[in-house]
Each structure stands twice: as C-alpha cells, then as structure tokens.
Amino acid sequence: MRFDILTLFPEMFEAVLGDSIIGRARSKGLIELNFVQIREFAHNKHRQVDDYPYGGGAGMVMQAEPLYQAYQSVIEGLDYKPRTIYLSPQGKTFRQSTAKRLSKDKHQHIVLLCGHYEGVDQRLLDEIIDEELSLGDFVLTGGEIAAMAMVDATARLIPGVLKSEEAFSEESHFSGLLEYPQYTRPEVWHGEKVPEILLSGHHKNIEAWKRRMSIETTFKKRRGMLSKAKLSPDEKKLVKELKESENL
Numbered sequence: 001m002r003f004d005i006l007t008l009f010p011e012m013f014e015a016v017l018g019d020s021i022i023g024r025a026r027s028k029g030l031i032e033l034n035f036v037q038i039r040e041f042a043h044n045k046h047r048q049v050d051d052y053p054y055g056g057g058a059g060m061v062m063q064a065e066p067l068y069q070a071y072q073s074v075i076e077g078l079d080y081k082p083r084t085i086y087l088s089p090q091g092k093t094f095r096q097s098t099a100k101r102l103s104k105d106k107h108q109h110i111v112l113l114c115g116h117y118e119g120v121d122q123r124l125l126d127e128i129i130d131e132e133l134s135l136g137d138f139v140l141t142g143g144e145i146a147a148m149a150m151v152d153a154t155a156r157l158i159p160g161v162l163k164s165e166e167a168f169s170e171e172s173h174f175s176g177l178l179e180y181p182q183y184t185r186p187e188v189w190h191g192e193k194v195p196e197i198l199l200s201g202h203h204k205n206i207e208a209w210k211r212r213m214s215i216e217t218t219f220k221k222r223r224g225m226l227s228k229a230k231l232s233p234d235e236k237k238l239v240k241e242l243k244e245s246e247n248l
Contacts, residue, residue: 001103001158002032003151004074004082006067007114008049009144010035016148025161033151034074038062041069050117059118067113067124074111082109084130086120087143087150091132094150098133102150103157112150114143176229178222180213215239 005013013035017023025031039047043065050060075082083105092098102110113120113129125132135146156162183194197209215235218225219242226239 001108004034004111006036006070010037012144030160031155036070038070041066061118062120064121064124080107082111084111084128086113086129086132087146088132089134089139091134094133099153102154112147116142177214178218180210
C-alpha cells in the first residue's frame with residue numbers, strides 16, 4: 001500500500017515511521033511512504049506557502065497553488081485518483097473502523113494533506129479532497145501527528161505487516177469491544193497471581209474467559225460501545241447482570 005503525505009515537515013515522519021513494525025514493513029515492500037515537501041512547490045524566493053485570509057482574521061491560510069502542485073506531483077502518470085484526505089479538526093473522527101476501511105482501499109493508495117496555520121484555501125479542498133478526518137475534538141498545531149497515527153493504524157492491518165491476523169483481530173476496538181486483560185511472567189508479582197484459567201491449557205475455556213473479560217472491560221471503561229457490539233443472547237444477559245450488580 002502506498003501513502004503520500006503532503007507536509008511542511010517531512011523530517012518529522014522518519015523518526016516515527018522509520019522503525020519498528022512499520023519500518024520493517026517498508027523494508028519488505030509491503031507499504032510505501034513518500035513525504036512531499038510542500039515548500040518545494042512555492043513560487044517565490046522565500047518558499048512561502050501561506051498568505052493573509054480574505055475578509056480578515058487571525059493567522060495565515062495555506063495557499064491553493066503550492067498544495068495543488070504538490071498533489072499533482074503525486075498523481076502524475078496515474079490512471080486513477082488516490083483516496084485524498086485532509087487532516088482537520090473539522091473532519092469525522094478517525095476510528096478503528098476507518099483504519100479497516102482505508103486498509104481495503106481499492107487502489108491501495110492514500111494521499112494525506114497536513115494542514116497548518118489557520119487552515120487551507122477552501123478551493124483546494126473542494127477540488128482534490130475526498131474526505132476530512134480528525135483524531136478527535138481538539139486542535140493540533142498541524143496535521144503531521146494525526147497523519148502518523150492514521151498511517152500506523154491503517155498500515156498494520158495490511159496483510160503481512162503483522163505476523164498474523166490474530167495479532168490485531170483480538171485487539172481493542174477491532175471487534176467492537178475492548179481487549180481482555182493481558183498477563184505475562186512471573187506467575188506471581190507483588191502478591192498478585194495470574195488468573196488460574198490462563199494456566200489451565202484448556203483452550204475453549206480460555207477463549208470463553210477472554211470474551212467475558214472483554215465484555216466486562218468494555219462495560220467498565222467504554223460502556224457506550226456495547227450498544228453497537230455483536231453480542232449473543234447469553235452475552236446480553238451478562239451485560240444486564242453487570243448493570244444490576246452495579247445498582248446493588
């Protein structure tokens with residue numbers, strides 16, 4: 001899968017996406033990351049890509065033309081339009097379901113535009129952007145951090161990036177529930193033992209325990225997720241019992 005990131009700070013990305021799982025996926029050719037310096041497409045000696053907003057207001061606005069030329073440098077020669085995303089606090093919230101959808105993009109090619117200052121000339125957004133996404137209801141100084149998070153979350157779902165699908169299919173949010181508690185050696189730490197069932201070797205019972213604990217964890221931490229999760233009749237009964245026990 002290919003990611004092209006239009007940014008004023010391309011050097012920020014290698015420090016985060018150049019190592020670990022994503023770095024190894026790049027070296028194997030499973031994903032391609034290109035960081036496009038927007039300033040290279042400025043048409044002035046100071047490489048300025050922003051200007052004062054029409055109508056007044058605080059701050060500066062990124063100009064349409066340098067961004068458009070940066071984008072054209074990415075799509076030149078392509079016979080399709082890559083999924084083009086603007087990282088903006090006005091966008092829809094990026095979720096695990098978003099990462100799953102993007103990882104299955106039909107062209108396996110995503111362009112991310114990192115905004116700065118007070119935003120981007122709306123005409124540019126209207127012409128090239130397919131959707132706007134946000135990490136949440138807060139404002140960052142630029143889109144780079146959001147872009148890193150979205151690339152990481154999406155790329156790890158691409159076949160071969162992780163060792164197996166099980167590595168992510170049991171994680172929080174993938175199935176609509178939070179993940180069950182995890183334990184490792186030693187069996188006893190600070191007087192607390194690992195749950196006996198995890199030491200039993202009984203696979204079916206262990207899987208049932210993991211599912212139950214996922215439901216209980218979701219109930220305690222992110223209860224609203226349960227309304228959208230696919231639960232069996234017995235699991236719905238469990239949620240009802242958890243609610244009743246809470247009111248005792």
